[in-house]
Amino acid sequence: MHELSVTQSILSIALEKANEAHASKVSKINLVVGELSGIVDECVQFYFDFLSKDTIAAEAALFFQESPTQLRCRNCTTIFAPRNGNWACPNCHEPKIEIISGRQLYVESIEVE
């Protein structure tokens, strides 16, 4: 169900941008999906095919680019990526971290005709 609402917003953003550009067709939508977002590409594609019917984005190809997880240590402010599932700071080894990247999903760009 999560993917349905996400896909609805992707489609509305794409249609809005296409409208602004006076495009007659959306050919490609580039998406950035965070590793931790829990979004399943196939689900988004499935809902997109369903929702985009009868819109100018009906034939748009979706491209998913995964964005890696980035963490910041609350103790020493080191920014790092988790390795082998280890989320402790590589500098001071404190497990006090915050997620600064990896949960997001956004439309990076669209291509129109």
Ligand SMILES: [Zn+2]
């Ligand atoms: Zn640290």
